[in-house]
Each structure stands twice: as C-alpha cells, then as structure tokens.
Amino acid sequence: xxxxxxxxxxxxxxxxxxxxxxxxxxxxxxxxxxxxxxxxxxxxxxxxxxxxxxxxxxxxxxxxxxxxxxxxxxxxxxxxxxxxxxxxxxxxxxxxxxxxxxxxxxxxxxxxxxxxxxxxxxxxxxxxxxxxxxxxxxxxxxxxxxxxxxxxxxxxxxxxxxxxxxxxxxxxxxxxxxxxxxxxxxxxxxxxxxxxxxxxxxxxxxxxxxxxxxxxxxxxxxxxxxxxxxxxxxxxxxxxxxxxxxxxxxxxxxxxxxxxxxxxxxxxxxxxxxxxxxxxxxxxxxxxxxxxxxxxxxxxxxxxxxxxxx
Amino acid sequence: xxxxxxxxxxxxxxxxxxxxxxxxxxxxxxxxxxxxxxxxxxxxxxxxxxxxxxxxxxxxxxxxxxxxxxxxxxxxxxxxxxxxxxxxxxxxxxxxxxxxxxxxxxxxxxxxxxxxxxxxxxxxxxxxxxxxxxxxxxxxxxxxxxxxxxxxxxxxxxxxxxxxxxxxxxxxxxxxxxxxxxxxxxxxxxxxxxxxxxxxxxxxxxxxxxxxxxxxxxxxxxxxxxxxxxxxxxxxxxxxxxxxxxxxxxxxxxxxxxxxxxxxxxxxxxxxxxxxxxxxxxxxxxxxxxxxxxxxxxxxxxxxxxxxxxxxxxxxxxxxxxxxxxxxxxxxxxxxxxxxxxxxxxxxxxxxxxxxxxxxxxxxxxxxxxxxxxxxxxxxxxxxxxxxxxxxxxxxxxxxxxxxxxxxxxxxxxxxxxxxxxxxxxxxxxxxxxxxxxxxxxxxxxxxxxxxxxxxxxxxxxxxxxxxxxxxxxxxxxxxxxxxxxxxxxxxxxxxxxxxxxxxxxxxxxxxxxxxxxxxxxxxxxxx
Numbered sequence: 001x002x003x004x005x006x007x008x009x010x011x012x013x014x015x016x017x018x019x020x021x022x023x024x025x026x027x028x029x030x031x032x033x034x035x036x037x038x039x040x041x042x043x044x045x046x047x048x049x050x051x052x053x054x055x056x057x058x059x060x061x062x063x064x065x066x067x068x069x070x071x072x073x074x075x076x077x078x079x080x081x082x083x084x085x086x087x088x089x090x091x092x093x094x095x096x097x098x099x100x101x102x103x104x105x106x107x108x109x110x111x112x113x114x115x116x117x118x119x120x121x122x123x124x125x126x127x128x129x130x131x132x133x134x135x136x137x138x139x140x141x142x143x144x145x146x147x148x149x150x151x152x153x154x155x156x157x158x159x160x161x162x163x164x165x166x167x168x169x170x171x172x173x174x175x176x177x178x179x180x181x182x183x184x185x186x187x188x189x190x191x192x193x194x195x196x197x198x199x200x201x202x203x204x205x206x207x208x209x210x211x212x213x214x215x216x217x218x219x220x221x222x223x224x225x226x227x228x229x230x231x232x233x234x235x236x237x238x239x240x241x242x243x244x245x246x247x248x249x250x251x252x253x254x255x256x257x258x259x260x261x262x263x264x265x266x267x268x269x270x271x272x273x274x275x276x277x278x279x280x281x282x283x284x285x286x287x288x289x290x291x292x293x294x295x296x297x298x299x300x301x302x303x304x305x306x307x308x309x310x
Numbered sequence: 311x312x313x314x315x316x317x318x319x320x321x322x323x324x325x326x327x328x329x330x331x332x333x334x335x336x337x338x339x340x341x342x343x344x345x346x347x348x349x350x351x352x353x354x355x356x357x358x359x360x361x362x363x364x365x366x367x368x369x370x371x372x373x374x375x376x377x378x379x380x381x382x383x384x385x386x387x388x389x390x391x392x393x394x395x396x397x398x399x400x401x402x403x404x405x406x407x408x409x410x411x412x413x414x415x416x417x418x419x420x421x422x423x424x425x426x427x428x429x430x431x432x433x434x435x436x437x438x439x440x441x442x443x444x445x446x447x448x449x450x451x452x453x454x455x456x457x458x459x460x461x462x463x464x465x466x467x468x469x470x471x472x473x474x475x476x477x478x479x480x481x482x483x484x485x486x487x488x489x490x491x492x493x494x495x496x497x498x499x500x501x502x503x504x505x506x507x508x509x510x511x512x513x514x515x516x517x518x519x520x521x522x523x524x525x526x527x528x529x530x531x532x533x534x535x536x537x538x539x540x541x542x543x544x545x546x547x548x549x550x551x552x553x554x555x556x557x558x559x560x561x562x563x564x565x566x567x568x569x570x571x572x573x574x575x576x577x578x579x580x581x582x583x584x585x586x587x588x589x590x591x592x593x594x595x596x597x598x599x600x601x602x603x604x605x606x607x608x609x610x611x612x613x614x615x616x617x618x619x620x621x622x623x624x625x626x627x628x629x630x631x632x633x634x635x636x637x638x639x640x641x642x643x644x645x646x647x648x649x650x651x652x653x654x655x656x657x658x659x660x661x662x663x664x665x666x667x668x669x670x671x672x673x674x675x676x677x678x679x680x681x682x683x684x685x686x687x688x689x690x691x692x693x694x695x696x697x698x699x700x701x702x703x704x705x706x707x708x709x710x711x712x713x714x715x716x717x718x719x720x721x722x723x724x725x726x727x728x729x730x731x732x733x734x735x736x737x738x739x740x741x742x743x744x745x746x747x748x749x750x751x752x753x754x755x756x757x758x759x760x761x762x763x764x765x766x767x768x769x770x771x772x773x774x775x776x777x778x779x780x781x782x783x784x785x786x787x788x789x790x791x792x793x794x795x796x797x798x799x800x801x802x803x804x805x806x807x808x809x810x811x812x813x814x815x816x817x818x819x820x821x822x823x824x825x826x827x828x829x830x831x832x833x834x835x836x837x838x
Contacts, residue, residue, distance in 0.1 A: 003694070003695050004752075005695075008752075008753075008756055054669070101659075102659070102662065112499075112500055112503060114499070114500075115500050129666060129668070130664075130666065131665075131666045131668070131669040132663075132664065132665050132666060132669055133499065133662060133663070133664040134662065134663050134664075135659070135661065135662040135663075136660075136661050136662075137368070137658075137659075137660040137661060139368070139660060140366060140660045140661045144795060144796075147793050147794065147795055148793075148794075148798070150793050151789060151790055151792075151793035151794055151798065154789050154792075154793060155785075155786040155789040155790065158785050158786070158789055159782055159785060159786060162781065162782055162785055163782070166778055199795075199796060199797045199798060200728060200731075200797055202798060203728055203731075203790075203794075203797055203798045203801045206786065206790050206794075206798065206801075207732075207735060207801070207805070209786055210782075210783040210786045210787065210805070211739070211783075213779075213782050213783065213786070214739070214742070214779045214780070214782065214783050217775075217778050217779045217782055218746065218775055218778075218779050221774065221775040221778055221779070222775070225771075245753070246749075248749050249742075249745050249746055249749045252695070252741075252745045252749075253739070253741065253742040253745050255691075256687075256688050256691060256738055256741045256742075256745075257735070257738035257739055257742075258738075259684065259687050259688065259691070259738065260684030260685075260687065260688065260734050260735070260737050260738030261684075261734070261735065261738060263680045263681075263683040263684035263687065263734070264680045264684065264731060264734045264735075266680075267676060267679045267680040267683055268676050268677060268680040268730070268731070268734070269672065269673055269676035269677070269680075271358075271673065271727060272676075272677070272680075272727060272730070272731050275728070275731050276731070279735065
C-alpha cells in the first residue's frame, strides 16, 4: 500500500477548537496591531523614499561598518546614513542607506552623491565597486505605496465577487476574513522582527493573498459538495468532515510549497530572502486560517442567519 | 486514428514545440540570430538580472506653464503699449498673470484683448487689478507639447546616431514622467545622468569684463552691476572650483537654436574640442557678431556654465569650435547634447534602480539554482509519495515548466528577479492540482471503486475544485498586473502564466497519462 501522511478516516475535531483558535488569532492580530503602533512599521526606500547603495570592496580590503559610516557621514549633503554588512562576510559587501536624493544642487551643477561616496570610500579605505544603486524620490514613494494598497483592495473586492458568484454570498466573508487575518499577522510578525517593508514584501503579501484563498476555496468546494451529500448532518459536522477529507491535500501542498520556498530562501540570494521569508510565514498562517478561520466563520454566519430566520 | 492517439499527438507536438522555444533561450544570442533554425526572440531579462540603469525622470511641467505666461505677458504688454494702454504693473504669481491697468477704460481694453487670444481666462480680478490664468485646453496643450519635446530630445540624446546606446528605452510614463532604461554596463551612471539632465541650453555672449573669481569681479563694481548684466563663471571639472568669472549681458547674443551639427574634433595638441555648424541665419548673426567684436573674448555658455571664452581673431560665420577643460569623453557627450537640442524645461531623476552587470549575473545564477533545487525536491517527493502516479505528476510538472518558460519567451515577457521568485512559487504550487486529483482517486479507490472508475471519478470531482481555486488566484494575479509596478508586475506575469499552464498540465497532461496507462484495463492495481 502507498504512503499516507494523513491516514484515511482521520477525524480531527477542528471546528470544536474554533473558540480557542479564534482567541489565538484575535490575540495575534492584536499583538500585530500593537506592534505597528509601538514598534512602528519600518518602510523600505520603495515607500519611504531615500537612497540605497550596495558596495563591494575588493578582496583583501579590510573594513567594517563603523569607518564606512563615518566616511559616508562626512560626505556633503548626507546626514545619518546607516551602514550594514550585506550577505556573507566573504563577500565584503556593505549596504549604505540614507534619506534624501542622490543629487545635490540643481541639474547642471549637481554633484552625484553616489560618485562622491565612491570616491571618498575608495580613497580612504580601498578599491571597491558599486554593485547597486536604488533611489526613490518622495513623490514616487507615495505613489508606489498608493498603487500597492489599491492593488490589495481591488484584489479583495474582485475575489469577494467571484466567491459570492461561484458559491454563495455566505461563503465570501469567511474567505476575506481569513485573507485579512493572514495579511495582518504576517505583517505583524515582520514588524516585530524589525524587517523592512518594500515592494518585494508587498508582492509577497499579494502572493499570500492568492495562496490563502486557494487553500480556502479547496475546503469550501468540499463543503459545498458534502452539504449536498449529507443533508442530515449539521453544518459543524460537515465542516469537520470536509476539512479532514482535504487535510491530506492541504498538508502535501503546503509542504511542497514550503519546500521550494525554503530552497529560494537558502539559495535565492540576499535580495530574494525577505520575499521567501514572508511567503513561508504566509503559507503557514494561510494554511492555518483556511482551517480555523474561514470554515468557522462560515458556521458562525450560517448559525446567525438561521437564528435570525426563526 | 482513435481520439486518444489524436490527443497524444497534439499534446506531444505542443510539448515539443515549447521545449524548442524554451531551449532557444539557452543558446547564445549571436548564434541564435545567425541561424535560421532558432527563433530570434525569447525571454527578456529585466534590468535587475542583466544589469543596467533604470530611471524614472520627472519633467517639470510647471516651468512650461510659467514660460507660457511670461510669453503671454510680453506679447500682451507690447500690443497694449502700441495701443496706448497704460500698465502700472505686470507680474506673475503662482501660475497666474496679474496686470494692473491705469484706468477703467484701459482695464476694459485689456479684457477685450485677453478674450480675443482665446488662451487666457480671467479669474479673481479686483478693480483694475486683472488676474488671468491659462485656459484648461491651453494648459493641456502646453503640457502635451512640452512632454513631446522633452521625450524627443531625450530620445535623440540616448539614441544618438553617432554615440547611441543599443537597446535603450526612452518612453513616456504617465502624465509627466519619462522612463529611461539602459541595459548592461554600456555607460556609467554618472555620465548617463549628465547626458540626461543637461538642459543643453547653449549661449554665446561677448565678455565685457573678467576676473579670477566672482568676488574679485564684484569688487570692481562698488555701485553694483548694471541691471542688464550678470556674472557667468567657468569652473574646473576636476576640482569644482571657479577659475574665471566673466561679466556678460543677460540676453545672449546668439543661442544654440541655430545649430545644425556638433562633432568632436582635436586641436594641434590633440586636446578635445567640439566643432559646430550653424544654419544660414545663425551663420549670418554669428558673422556679424564676430566681425563687430574682434579682439574681444566670446563666452561659450552651456547651462549657465562657461565652457571657454576664446578671443575673437577674425570674422567667423558658419563654423566654430568650443574648447575648454574637458576630456574627450566630455567633449563627445557635449556634442551629443548640442546635436539633440535643448530641453525646454528641467528634468529631475525621481527614481533610480541601477544594478551592476556582475550582480545581475549572480542573481540569475542564484535564482536558477533555487529553481532547480526546488523543482528537483518536488519531483523526488512526488515519485516517493505517489510512486508510478508520481512519475506522471513529474512529467506533468516538467511539461508545466517547459510551457511556462516557452509561453513567456513567446510573449517576449521580461523575466525579473521577482519573476524568478514567482517561478519558484509556481513550481511549488503547481503540484497542488496533481495532489488534489491523486487524493480524490485514492478516496474513490478506498470506497472500493474499480481503478478505471476511480480515475474517471477522481478527475471529474477534482476538475471544478482546481478551476475554482486557480481562477481566484488568476484573478488576483491579474489585478496585481493592472495596479502593480516594477517588481509586482514582473511577479504577476509569471504567476498568471504559471496558473494557466499548471491547470493545463494537471487536467490535460496528467489525464492523458492515466488514459495511456492503466487506460481501460480493469484488473491492474493502480500505483498511487
């Protein structure tokens, strides 16, 4: 007989744990909201504006964050730069970030801050290459943020309509609630870990939205099917049955997705790492929410409608 | 031929075709173009992968509106003066033109004139202080015209026939922005920035006086400079220090508008210089100017910076040259800017993403490795977990990847780093559809159905689940594509195509394999 991670006939009472899980989720969401208020959301330069320069010193040049910071700080027009080592020590790479534009003065006489930094560092420390320069002006930053939030909003609206159309309007709120839950908690963990939000993370958030929905819809699909088959059972039983029937699939797909994301996290390079990390968080939270948030919400709504019908 | 055979042939042909398209991406570009066998185009690599400069350049359109108001003000003042209308004041304030008339009668005449232009709207006047703004139509017209001019000039500079940068992109983005992309390490970013941002406004002015510094020159005029004169300075490119300060008139004697060509040349000592040629009218003005000012220095000023101020030895008409403290590179860039013409309004860099070519290559290598490892893990897992059916899944997943890359190549989609992340994610999620089918088949087998019935029922039940789940994801991906910029768009493209191909792989390719084997045999145990 074949391998089976989830034994057939498994019957875990997921729905029975709904109160504990609601409590857990509400707690995590509250913690996320508190974190955004107390710790504050750290915006990357994509949204906050500013300049980021990645420099790589030639092999053999011995250097550390402190001196780089001092030299950059002494460059005209740069205040309070941050300098962190980037990637493995052997790479000899550093990331210099500061607020404000890369140019000083007006167009014709403006000196390029990147070139000034490059000159200062190479004359005082040693030969280096500028690997990457990113600069986002304040106007563009605000626009990118607005576009991103609009994308999130419209994606949710469109999905709501699709679910209401394909299933029934009572299924839609659970799916949306689960998605919001996932996004809030993933973002909250990011804030708590002091990680930066940038366009890559926004892309990850939107991918999480897609993944979480995918998961929820597969369970809902089974619920719809079972509702037609088992007319005598109450909804809670049908929900439990459906989650258990799809559990094997849920575990396998989440597992394989986590596996490839793990490969991306470990091998995909420094730039992709935050994306992979956010996605891994999202897959875990998304899987949890399809079971413990989306389905119980459906139950809650149905019970509520039945009682108001009486 | 039976229907099954037809499908085998169709799917087989499709897979072969896409394998061919996908494979062509791994052939060296030169070879690909030279051979009639391989398709010319394929996946494009985003600047984050191949390295290069990405700029979003903001065009200061408000300056164009300001210029237009100045133009209207001067035209109106001239006309009114001829008509004997007295203006006690004419000034510009925050995008409006304010004229103060001497009497009610004059105010009426101004109104009458302004309404005839069809360009000015009266707004917020008080008594004889008349306030005008440009009409909406005219404002739009000015903005469009300015954008077209800026785009044209920037294109000529980047795509210059002599020193153009291959494969560069200069396109309009939105209302007031220009996107400039220069792939690879074809030009260093400092030079590119100079080439882009230089206004390119060339002026020739007779030098009235000069000194070693601005300070020294000002000391010569204790009572202040005459109203129509100004100081222009020459700075050393290396040290950024002012070397000479010149006293010149505010209005230029001649501008670069009359230039027809500018090219790099060398003097007897092999120093770089720029040779320029005027058109007939410019030549005539230049001839008269030089003839009248022999033995005086002539300042050649670009963007308020004096390049040089050679002594006029004799009358010069059509041709001249600019010498100065610049390298051959600077001279070449200056020639490009002069040839392309001047920008009518300033531009600023609002966003920059410059990636070194070496870093781009590193990203490709890392992305490819992550993709390969992720893919291999999934294949191994599928075969261990589902055995023979896992092999089917492996074939379907490989087909999926080949179709995905093939379709992206066919559409000449741009593969970005977030795109690679999307690819890896798609690979991880693509197994989902197969898992849904296989789990369904296992369920049906457990219910005691025959192999053939279980397969049929499994696919039937899985079909709509797969479609529902993937359509919702596709919908979010399309919304992302619509609203997203940069990395989000790159990610959305890969994700959208990936969803379509993975559904095809599971519902068509996997299905086909189950029809080939076990097919209609009923007695054989299914390895799943």
